[in-house]
Amino acid sequence: MSEPLDLIVIGAGPGGYVAAIRAAQLGLKTVCVEKEPSLGGTCLNVGCIPSKALLHSTHLLEMAQTEMASHGIRCSGVGVDIDAMMQRKNRIITHLTGGIDFLFKKNKITRIRGTATLTAPDTVTVADDAGITQTLKGKNILIATGSVPASIPGFSFDGHHVIDSTNALSLSGVPERLAIIGGGVIGLELGTVWRRLGSSVTIIEATDNILPGMDGELRRMASRIFKKQGLHLRPSTLATEMAVTDHAVTLTLKSGEGPTDTLTIDKVLVAVGRVPSTGSLGLDHLGIAMDPRGFIRVDNHYRTNIPGILAIGDVIGGPMLAHKAEEEGIVAVERLTGQGGQVHRERIPGVVYTNPEIATVGPTEESLKHTGVDYRVGRFPFSANSRARSMDQTDGFVKILADPVSDRILAAHIIGPQAGDLIAEAVLAMESDLAAEDLARTCHSHPSLSETVREAALAVDGRALHM
Numbered sequence: 001m002s003e004p005l006d007l008i009v010i011g012a013g014p015g016g017y018v019a020a021i022r023a024a025q026l027g028l029k030t031v032c033v034e035k036e037p038s039l040g041g042t043c044l045n046v047g048c049i050p051s052k053a054l055l056h057s058t059h060l061l062e063m064a065q066t067e068m069a070s071h072g073i074r075c076s077g078v079g080v081d082i083d084a085m086m087q088r089k090n091r092i093i094t095h096l097t098g099g100i101d102f103l104f105k106k107n108k109i110t111r112i113r114g115t116a117t118l119t120a121p122d123t124v125t126v127a128d129d130a131g132i133t134q135t136l137k138g139k140n141i142l143i144a145t146g147s148v149p150a151s152i153p154g155f156s157f158d159g160h161h162v163i164d165s166t167n168a169l170s171l172s173g174v175p176e177r178l179a180i181i182g183g184g185v186i187g188l189e190l191g192t193v194w195r196r197l198g199s200s201v202t203i204i205e206a207t208d209n210i211l212p213g214m215d216g217e218l219r220r221m222a223s224r225i226f227k228k229q230g231l232h233l234r235p236s237t238l239a240t241e242m243a244v245t246d247h248a249v250t251l252t253l254k255s256g257e258g259p260t261d262t263l264t265i266d267k268v269l270v271a272v273g274r275v276p277s278t279g280s281l282g283l284d285h286l287g288i289a290m291d292p293r294g295f296i297r298v299d300n301h302y303r304t305n306i307p308g309i310l311a312i313g314d315v316i317g318g319p320m321l322a323h324k325a326e327e328e329g330i331v332a333v334e335r336l337t338g339q340g341g342q343v344h345r346e347r348i349p350g351v352v353y354t355n356p357e358i359a360t361v362g363p364t365e366e367s368l369k370h371t372g373v374d375y376r377v378g379r380f381p382f383s384a385n386s387r388a389r390s391m392d393q394t395d396g397f398v399k400i401l402a403d404p405v406s407d408r409i410l411a412a413h414i415i416g417p418q419a420g421d422l423i424a425e426a427v428l429a430m431e432s433d434l435a436a437e438d439l440a441r442t443c444h445s446h447p448s449l450s451e452t453v454r455e456a457a458l459a460v461d462g463r464a465l466h467m
C-alpha cells in the first residue's frame with residue numbers, strides 16, 4: 001500500500017469494531033485486523049451473546065418446569081434438546097457477527113484476516129493462517145485485542161476436565177456435577193445455565209461472598225436467592241489441588257482455618273477473571289509501557305507512550321466490559337480527530353444476567369463509608385411494585401445513594417427483574433449530574449418496573465409512596 005492508512009485497528013471485538021466504524025464516519029481511511037474468522041471478538045463469539053442466548057433458553061426451561069403451573073398453564077413432556085439449544089445460540093452468533101461484516105462494508109472499512117504484530121511505530125505485519133504476511137503502514141494504530149481467561153497454577157485448562165468459559169458455552173452434554181472456581185460474573189451466569197440444565201453446581205469463591213466488589217446488600221441478597229435456586233456456594237474457600245482420573249476430578253478444598261475436604265465432580269470451570277491479550281503484538285520490542293499486570297498504560301486520550309499507538313478496552317484494564325471498550329474506542333478515535341469525548345469510568349454500569357438480574361453503577365455503600373463520603377440512601381423493594389407482582393418477580397430492590405447536600409445521585413444498585421435495563425436511567429441521571437429529586441419528579445409509566453427507580457429516588461428523601 002503506497003498511501004499510509006489513517007488508522008489500523010487491531011482486534012474486531014466491541015472496542016475495535018466500533019472504533020473502526022466511528023473512525024470511518026469521521027472520514028478516516030481505516031483497516032481492521034482480526035485473527036479469528038468471524039468479527040465481534042469475545043463478546044459476540046464466546047462471551048456476552050452466547051451466554052445470554054443460553055441464559056434465555058434455560059430460563060424458559062425453568063419457567064416451564066417450575067412456574068408455568070402457577071399461571072394456569074399446563075406443561076407436560078418438557079425436555080431438553082441440547083444440540084438444538086446450541087444450534088440456536090450459534091445461529092444468533094452467526095447473525096450478529098455477519099452484521100458487523102455488513103457494517104464494515106457499509107462504512108468502507110477494510111477487514112484483514114490474520115495475526116498482527118507491531119514491527120515499527122507506524123507498521124503492522126499481518127500473518128495469515130498459512131504464514132503469508134503483509135505489511136500495513138498507518139498514521140495511527142489502535143490496539144483493541146481484549147483479554148483471555150486467567151488460569152490458576154495447578155488447574156491448567158485441558159478443554160475436557162478443566163474448562164474455561166469458552167468451553168462451558170459449548171458443552172455437548174450436561175455434566176452431572178460441575179464445580180466452578182470463582183463466584184464472579186461468569187461463575188454465576190454459567191453456573192445458572194448448567195444448574196438449570198440439570199447439573200449439580202458448586203461455586204468455590206475465595207472471598208467471603210460471591211460478587212466481590214459489588215454493594216454488600218446486593219451480594220447478600222444474591223447469595224440467598226442463588227442458594228434457594230439450588231447453587232451450592234462455598235465462600236471463603238480455595239481449591240488447592242486437583243486429581244484427574246478418567247471419569248472424574250477430585251478437588252481439595254480449604255475453607256478458612258478449617259480442615260481440608262474434597263469434592264468430586266465431572267468438570268471444573270475456572271472463572272477467576274481475565275488477563276490482557278497482548279502476546280503476539282510485539283509490545284516489548286517497541287517499548288510500549290505496561291503495568292506490572294501486563295495491561296497497556298495509556299493517558300486520557302488512550303495514547304500509549306509511543307506516538308501514534310493507542311489502546312482501548314480490556315488490554316488497558318478497568319472493568320472488562322464490552323460497553324466500556326466501545327465507549328473508549330469511540331472517544332479514542334474522536335480525540336484523534338480533535339473532538340472531545342470522555343469516558344467516566346465510575347459511571348460505567350455492570351450487569352449480571354442471572355434471574356433476578358443484578359445491575360450496578362457507581363460506588364458501593366461500603367466504599368462511600370470507607371472513603372468518608374456522606375450520603376443518603378433510598379431503597380424500594382420489587383415486592384411493592386404492581387408490575388413485578390403481576391409477573392411473580394418480587395425478589396429484590398432498587399437502592400439509590402445520593403449526596404446529602406446537593407442530592408446528586410452518587411450510585412444505584414439494583415437486584416430484581418430487568419435490572420440490566422432499569423440501570424440505564426440511573427446511568428443517564430448520573431451522566432447528567434441529576435439529583436434524586438429529578439428522578440422522583442419524573443413521570444414513570446404505570447404499571448412498570450421503572451416505577452421502582454422513581455420510588456427509590458423518593459425514598460432518598462423519606463417519601464416513597466407505596467411503602
Ligand code: NAI
Nearest residue numbers: 182183184185186187204205206271272273274320351352
Ligand atoms: P470476575 O472478576 O467477575 O470474578 C472472578 C471471581 O473469582 C472473583 O469473585 C474472585 O474473588 C474469584 N477468585 C479469584 N481467584 C480465585 C481462586 N483461586 N479461588 C476461588 N475464587 C477465586 O471474573 P470472571 O467471572 O472470570 O469474569 C471475567 C470478566 O468478564 C469480568 O471482568 C467480567 O466483568 C466479564 N464478564 C462480564 C459479563 C457481563 O457483563 N454480564 C459476563 C461475563 C463476564
